[in-house]
Amino acid sequence: MKIELLIFLLAGGGLVAGFAVGYLLRRQIEKTRVSSARRDAEQIIEEGRKEAEAIRKEAVLQAKDTVLQAKAEWEKEARELRRELQGQERRLQQREENLDRKMAQLDARGEELEARDRELQKARQQLEAMHKELEEKLEEQARLLEQVSGMSAEEAKQELMRNMESEARHDAAKRIKQIEDEARETADKKAKEILALAIQRYAGDFVAEKTVSVVPLPSDEMKGRIIGREGRNIRAIEAATGIDLIIDDTPEAVIISGFNPVRREVARLSLEKLIQDGRIHPARIEEVVKKAEEEVDQAIREAGEQATFDVGVHGIHPEIVKLLGRLKYRTSYGQNVLQHSVEVAFLCGIMAAELGLNVKQAKRAGLLHDIGKAVDHEIEGSHAVIGADLARKYGESPKIVHALAAHHEDEKPATPLAVLVQAADALSGARPGARREMLETYVKRLEDLERIGTSFPGCSSCYAIQAGREIRVMVASDEVSDAQSVVLAKEIAKKIEDEMTYPGQIKVNVIRETRAVEYAK
Structure with missing residues (x-):
């Protein structure tokens, strides 16, 4: 029992000692931990302080950079504003200079206008004086005329009116007789036309x-x-x-x-x-x-x-070839002139071959004999003379030129070639069915109408229409006014009455047109 108790006591004392040792060890460990934690805390605090100091310095630097950037931008804006103000100042100065120049010009213009006004006033006074002097001279001249004629102005006016009335009555009588003659002539001509149409x-x-x-x-x-x-x-x-x-x-x-x-x-x-x-x-x-x-x-x-x-004729000048082509649209007594010219050329060639003459030369003369008809409505003179002048101008031989001029006796035929062209022309025109007299007379009358219409100054063109019962005359608007166009129509009608013979009446229509042309770009 004692041994067991001793063992128990020993065991209990060991346990207490173990607890004590353990307690001391825990205390020591806790102190070590607290000391380590304190050191860690102090280190963390120190690092936090250093980091805060770094952040503060960085913030100060950033603030300084921001201030510097803002200052630089402000200075840049201030420079631009100064430049803009300087530019505006220069422009204002230029405008002031321009205004000064314009004011000087206006002053000079005003002085010039004042001088012109003074000159106009002076000229007006001179004109008034001249007008007054002219009236006095006219009155004096009227008094002298009254003394010379032995009549007063009113008596002279009455005498003039009586003369005009007598002349008007005479013209009216002539017009009545002319109308009666035209009526008889028209009736006779109409009867002949009816007979001709029936035949x-x-x-x-x-x-x-x-x-x-x-x-x-x-x-x-x-x-x-x-x-x-x-x-x-x-x-x-x-x-x-x-x-x-x-x-x-x-x-x-x-x-x-x-x-x-x-x-x-x-x-x-x-x-x-x-x-x-x-x-x-x-x-x-x-x-x-x-x-x-x-x-x-x-x-x-x-x-x-x-x-x-x-x-078969070659080597003809291009302008003469063009004149020949125009004859396609020309008729002579109803016969196509180009076909007539070709026919005359062949007849000349046949007769020249029979007589032993130059066939090519004869054909050439026959083909060209009527080229004057291509322009005879534009140039004064007979078509034979006009054609000869054109042939001479474009290098045809003297024999050809003479044959053209002599084929209607405008020149006396002096060569066999000229006589050949005469004979061939007569043969082509005289064969049955070749010509119609009525159409040629009709065309000639219309051509004369157009010639008269364009013979007055300011007339650019004239067209005969309605079978010759009306002509339209185009006048230049910058040369003929509206009032002048009325007078022009009367003058054209008077010239037609004096120079032409025609049935019925012809309406003269003068057209004055103004055109304004502009282009949108």
Whole structure:
């Protein structure tokens, strides 16, 4: 028991000692931990202090940088503002200088106007004095005239009125007699025309064929478009071509009437192009007419070249070839002049071969003998003399020139070639069916009308329409005023009455047109 108790005590004392040792160890460990924690805390505090100091320094540096950047931007804005203010100051100074110059100019202009005003006042006073002096002289002259004539002004006026009344009565009597004579002449001529028409029905068809062309239309609706609003399109076509358009009840057709076949062909081509294109207005009409004229000119050149090729004549000047081509649209007593010239060339060649003369030279003279007719409506003189002058101008030989001048006895024939051309020309014109007198007389009358219309100053062009019952005279607006155009119409009508013989009456229509043209760019 004692041993067990001793063992128990020993065991209990060991346990207590163990507890004590353990307690001491824990205390020591805790102290060590507290000391370590304190050192860690002090280190953390020190690091935090250092970090805070670094942050504070960095913040101070950033603030300084921000202040410097703001200062630099402000200085930059201040410099730009100063430059802008300086620029505005310079501009204001320039404006002030310009205003000063303008004020000086205005002052000088004002002084100049004042000087001119003084001059005008002085001139007005002089004119008034001259006017007063003129009135005094006129009164003095009237008194002298009254003394010389033995009549007062009122008596002279009455005498003048009596003379004018007598002259008017005389003119009225002459006009009545003229109307009676015209009525008898017209009745006699109409009877002859009826007899001629009954005897020879072909003459009417021939004239219609040579003076009228018919243009087919796709529909009758196209007639309204050709006429245009208030007739402006048809007036533009007639003014540009000089041809009369007849739009009647003929279904799907427009009739082109005119004695000049070149103009009629231009009008026909232009109208066909306008109908095909569909755009019909005055500006387009002028453009299409111009293109049609170019096409007709090309056809004229080709016709002249074809004639020279058919006859076998080469080396002819291009201008003469062009004149030959124009003869395609010229008639003489109803006979086509180009066909007549080719026919004369062949007849000359045949007769020259029979006589042993130069065949090529004879053909050349025969082909060129009527080239004067291409321009005889533009140049005064007979077509034979005009043709000879043209042949001489473009380098033809003297024999050819003489043959052309002598084929209508304007010169006496001095060579066999001239006699050959005379004979061939007579043969071609005298063969049955070659010529019609009525058409040539009709065309000549219309050509004379146009010649008279363009013979006055300021008249740019003249067109005879309505079968010669009306002429339209285009005048330059910068040369002829509205009042002058009325006087011009009377003068043209008076000249027609004095120089021409014609049935019925002829309407003279003077047209003055002003155009303003500008381009939008």
